Amino acid sequence: TQLLEQSPQFLSIQEGENLTVYCNSSSVFSSLQWYRQEPGEGPVLLVTVVTGGEVKKLKRLTFQFGDARKDSSLHITAAQPGDTGLYLCAGLPAGPGAQKLVFGQGTRLTINP
Amino acid sequence: GAVVSQHPSRVICKSGTSVKIECRSLDFQATTMFWYRQFPKQSLMLMATSNEGSKATYEQGVEKDKFLINHASLTLSTLTVTSAHPEDSSFYICSARDKLAGWNEQFFGPGTRLTVL
Numbered sequence: 001t002q003l004l005e006q007s008p009q010f011l012s013i014q015e016g017e018n019l020t021v022y023c024n025s026s027s028v029f030s031s032l033q034w035y036r037q038e039p040g041e042g043p044v045l046l047v048t049v050v051t052g053g054e055v056k057k058l059k060r061l062t063f064q065f066g067d068a069r070k071d072s073s074l075h076i077t078a079a080q081p082g083d084t085g086l087y088l089c090a091g092l093p094a095g096p097g098a099q100k101l102v103f104g105q106g107t108r109l110t111i112n113p
Numbered sequence: 114g115a116v117v118s119q120h121p122s123r124v125i126c127k128s129g130t131s132v133k134i135e136c137r138s139l140d141f142q143a144t145t146m147f148w149y150r151q152f153p154k155q156s157l158m159l160m161a162t163s164n165e166g167s168k169a170t171y172e173q174g175v176e177k178d179k180f181l182i183n184h185a186s187l188t189l190s191t192l193t194v195t196s197a198h199p200e201d202s203s204f205y206i207c208s209a210r211d212k213l214a215g216w217n218e219q220f221f222g223p224g225t226r227l228t229v230l
Contacts, residue, residue, distance in 0.1 A: 030217075031217060031218075033218060033219070035221070040204075040224070040226065041223050041224060042117075042119075042206050042208075042221035042222050042223045042224045043157070043206070043221045044221070045218060045219075045220060045221075048218050088156060088157070090219075092217050099145055099162065099210065099217065100147070100159060100162060101147075101159075101219060103156045103157050104156065105155075105156050106155070106156040108154065
């Protein structure tokens with residue numbers, strides 16, 4: 001069974017601080033996606049990374065895919081209250097025929113004004 | 114990005130009744146749709162994978178006779194919770210994979226909150 005270990009599971013920081021969320025696995029993924037979910041809503045896709053070592057930026061959010069495609073990180077600079085939510089990483093296992101995403105446990109982020 | 118809708122967004126039903134939840138891909142064709150269940154403050158748990166025109170593949174521990182899935186077209190999949198009981202109360206979310214997308218991205222619906230009394 002492939003697992004994605006996401007950490008931290010809970011994070012509460014002050015507005016303006018920086019933070020990093022990690023997703024780690026011993027398995028290789030052909031792609032990895034990051035989602036943000038608000039209470040009572042479905043996850044919204046933020047980014048997909050597919051190449052080892054790839055870095056993508058979305059305003060104050062920076063996403064990185066590990067060189068070996070086994071891990072990924074999400075870094076938020078100068079966090080704002082609007083960044084509050086549940087962040088989920090999800091990877092598609094490498095290999096033919098794979099179509100089911102493997103989800104991390106999620107990181108519940110709270111940004112305090 | 115691609116849009117996935119779910120209906121209804123909330124449903125309250127009595128124990129023993131059946132509830133149907135619809136999942137639609139609005140601006141793309143989805144050969145594969147997925148049904149998830151999410152408990153409070155937890156991540157998503159995959160229930161089943163639905164391929165258009167064929168039987169759904171259920172995850173271990175998910176009763177296929179209780180959670181009926183029909184993927185009748187490239188834009189519609191339905192989940193029917195039969196003889197619902199209070200323990201079936203949960204947040205059900207579908208996702209769809211764009212047939213033409215290169216990276217197997219999944220787009221999620223807004224979810225359906227089911228409460229069984």
